[in-house]
Amino acid sequence: MKPFLDVGEKFGKNSGRTTVITIANQKGGTGKTTTAYNLAYALSNEGKKVLLVDFDPQGNLSMCFGIEQPDQLQLSMFNVMNAIMSDEPLPPAEEYIHTHGNIDLIPSNIELSVAEINPSLGLLTINALAASDSVLIPVNPQPWSATGLTQLLRIIVKVKKCINPRISIEGILMTMCNTRTNLYKEAFRLVKVYYRETFHIFEVQIPLSVK
Template sequence: MAQIIAIANQKGGVGKTTTTLNLAYSLHNMGLKVLTVDFDSQANLTTCFGVEAPNEIETNIADLMMLMMDEKELPEPKSYVLSHDGVDFIPSSISLSVIDAKLRLEMGAEQMLAGILEPLRDEYDYILIDTCPSLGSLTINALAAADKVIITVNPQLLAMMGLQDFMKTVKKIKKRINTKLEVSGILLTMCDSRTNLCKILKEQVYDEYNKVVPVFKTSIPATIKVGESIYYGMSIQQYSPKATAGIAYREFAKELVAL
């Protein structure tokens, strides 16, 4: 039965999509069956899987959410679960932004995504949810559906500032909506170990949070290869297997599985 993991942070530009993509392929290369869910209206993860026109896909996560809200039967998974190089994914589109607004008026809105993913648990080892950069209805839905959350943090001052607020949100959701939700850990991404600021902020994360929630031993280094791989619609492992970030994501996957 799959473990559902949300990759989340209210801040943008902290490596959520990159982590979802590369963690998925790293787990796949370990022989595990993985489903990823693009739960961001920007559809960046969908694009990373080679879909050039996400808005033209017949059935995406926004359509499924609408069916759930209208209490209609979902189609067979084969009609909306796509696959790319061995990793399955449920695509997104700009329509998800409309769903975000509708959820605010919906009774039991927090459980819609969970209703979509629960029937798929038996088919996978891991289900990874790529979330949007906000603390709105969509992120709450993702956290309500998840067993665990990985919090990606870019060790830059502005990216660090919202971490405490996000931790409070996770705590509230665990108490009020999803009692099984746990924090797998904080993953430091885009780390430039050459700068003093990066070193200071990494130490700050360990000092302030490691006693409260785990901080993964693996951190993801900043490298131009990551941006290049995203541009070409590939994981870093596919694009440049020897790149430091690719090696780091493989180590991170091993660390996650060992938990």
């Protein structure tokens, strides 16, 4: 996990209202942070107003926006969640929302890891899915990536059944792709075998690039 985007104005099938997208994969190193960062900028360049919520205790997305030491933040997503669950007033928005043009960011830091193990706050992934309209799943083309999605999909199904019936899956986004290698070809073949009949697999594939 797990940044998610709150996209204002008109976007996707929910025209005329805010669309909330979770970017999630239980496996690390699949490009979740990079996907959120670039998608936010692409949408903002089209005139959309975007709220990025960093839901990762490592704070990588926050660091992408110039917050070099997120663990030293006075206010972060942890404080927002803690205030809500404790039925306390939220701090002023300008004290925890960082603005970059059309993009607003609620940063995260290591304190958010407390929420991951605190039953009163619940699991971060479930909280994000409960608030979302859809899920975008980045997948790194490794042979075990296809089978590794099973746990996440089970969680999404449970959330849809018990908490958030409106949630859907935007699709699977292949990231860090070197299309010339046999490793990529086999991994992509497995993803299609497992999921092509059930989920949309985006035609656009993000190439492997250090930049």
